[in-house]
Amino acid sequence: MKKIVLIFLLIALSLIIYAGEIQNVILFIGDGMGQNHVVATRFIEGKELNMLKTDLFGYVQTFSLNNEVTDSAAAATALATGYKTNNGMIGMLPNCEVIPNLTEILSNNGYKTGIVVTCRVTHATPAGFYGHVESRDEESKLAKQLVDSNLMVVFGGGANYFEELQEDLKFNRFDYLKTKQEMISYVGKKGKKVIGLFSEDHLHPVTQRTSDEPTLPEMTKKAIEILSKDGSPFFLMVEGSQIDMRSHENDLDGLIKEVLEFDEAIGVALEFAEKNPDTLVLVTADHETGGLILNVSGLNLATKKGLSMPIGGSQTVDLETMKNFQKEITQVISHSSNINELKNSIEKCFEITLTPTEINSIEDSQDRHSAIFKVIVGKANCTAKWSTTEHTDALVPIYAYGPGAEHFSEVLDNTDVPKTILQLVEISSTSLIKTP
Numbered sequence: 008m009k010k011i012v013l014i015f016l017l018i019a020l021s022l023i024i025y026a027g028e029i030q031n032v033i034l035f036i037g038d039g040m041g042q043n044h045v046v047a048t049r050f051i052e053g054k055e056l057n058m059l060k061t062d063l064f065g066y067v068q069t070f071s072l073n074n075e076v077t078d079s080a081a082a083a084t085a086l087a088t089g090y091k092t093n094n095g096m097i098g099m100l101p102n103c104e105v106i107p108n109l110t111e112i113l114s115n116n117g118y119k120t121g122i123v124v125t126c127r128v129t130h131a132t133p134a135g136f137y138g139h140v141e142s143r144d145e146e147s148k149l150a151k152q153l154v155d156s157n158l159m160v161v162f163g164g165g166a167n168y169f170e171e172l173q174e175d176l177k178f179n180r181f182d183y184l185k186t187k188q189e190m191i192s193y194v195g196k197k198g199k200k201v202i203g204l205f206s207e208d209h210l211h212p213v214t215q216r217t218s219d220e221p222t223l224p225e226m227t228k229k230a231i232e233i234l235s236k237d238g239s240p241f242f243l244m245v246e247g248s249q250i251d252m253r254s255h256e257n258d259l260d261g262l263i264k265e266v267l268e269f270d271e272a273i274g275v276a277l278e279f280a281e282k283n284p285d286t287l288v289l290v291t292a293d294h295e296t297g298g299l300i301l302n303v304s305g306l307n308l309a310t311k312k313g314l315s316m317p318i319g320g321s322q323t324v325d326l327e328t329m330k331n332f333q334k335e336i337t338q339v340i341s342h343s344s345n346i347n348e349l350k351n352s353i354e355k356c357f358e359i360t361l362t363p364t365e366i367n368s369i370e371d372s373q374d375r376h377s378a379i380f381k382v383i384v385g386k387a388n389c390t391a392k393w394s395t396t397e398h399t400d401a402l403v404p405i406y407a408y409g410p411g412a413e414h415f416s417e418v419l420d421n422t423d424v425p426k427t428i429l430q431l432v433e434i435s436s437t438s439l440i441k442t443p
């Protein structure tokens with residue numbers, strides 16, 4: 008009993024220590040992004056991912072109130088309000104009681120708030136951060152709710168739903184942007200809000216984006232620029248919306264492109280957070296889509312950790328293995344003073360033989376870590392398999408950076424995410440249960 012009290016005290020204390028240190032919160036949601044989506048992107052692209060730069064990561068369970076497998080509406084509601092609801096519902100309990108979300112609570116507490124997505128801004132995930140409807144299909148109603156919301160910055164697609172709301176937009180002090188060029192040159196104005204809708208429907212997939220449509224990192228950069236302008240605290244939700252769409256299509260190549268764009272947007276936020284260390288950056292997903300599995304054989308990824316199979320075996324690459332693999336590479340680099348030593352260490356550690364061409368590619372590279380990674384992965388037999396075209400109940404990762412990040416490095420429920428955010432910024436989570 009004493010032990011439990013002590014643990015509670017310690018948790019309470021650690022939350023108090025961080026309260027006040029956090030000014031801004033940027034929440035990234037990769038729609039449908041399971042941990043294997045991240046690992047596959049890292050592995051197949053052989054590129055350092057911004058989201059993997061932290062050592063503080065955990066897992067989030069995603070089930071909804073009426074289904075082991077959630078949809079994006081119930082998941083967004085959980086992530087935005089701290090309440091589980093039935094699939095299809097947004098910002099409401101099953102009895103249609105309206106529940107306030109993070110942007111409402113935070114903007115009532117002096118925060119500027121914004122959302123940035125690559126889907127229609129009336130789609131389920133963004134809607135969870137401003138809307139309250141019984142069915143996610145009520146997108147016209149959601150558009151009206153968005154216009155009446157406290158959001159300061161809204162970037163994404165879905166202009167069709169706002170055609171008849173132009174007067175309301177003006178009345179509610181929104182500047183309306185239609186192209187990437189307008190967005191890039193836009194300077195935030197005092198007392199003005201801004202909505203940028205760069206496509207009638209969802210933005211095009213990364214690989215087919217038109218010249219008028221901005222990228223997710225471009226929108227993220229502009230949103231942060233506007234929200235951070237006068238120094239008041241801000242909350243921004245950024246969604247990699249189409250990771251889910253490519254996963255429903257079981258399109259691995261398309262998926263990787265979407266994850267890469269999402270990760271680039273995370274890079275923009277981390278750059279801001281580095282200069283503004285009172286910024287908490289979280290990266291998670293609403294659910295996993297596709298039941299993606301990555302199998303690798305013929306390679307020893309992390310010999311010393313006892314996590315991987317020996318050569319010739321087959322293994323599923325998980326996040327721990329990936330992290331250890333990256334650490335092994337860092338270690339062989341730091342323990343080698345010349346290219347010969349490096350060659351020997353790599354060969355010994357990963358039980359491979361390097362060809363002269365491979366050694367040259369490592370030696371000539373500006374980024375040795377990535378070069379070694381690519382060479383090693385190139386020797387592996389790597390296969391990605393989808394097990395469904397639907398969502399799954401798999402736990403999704405959460406990566407955290409900045410003050411309070413350690414509160415997310417465990418297994419959480421999706422409803423814990425907004426509750427912990429509010430605790431960390433010292434806003435009572437009891438305001439979550441009051442109806443607005």
Ligand SMILES: [Zn+2]
Nearest residue numbers: 039251296398
């Ligand atoms: Zn989906």
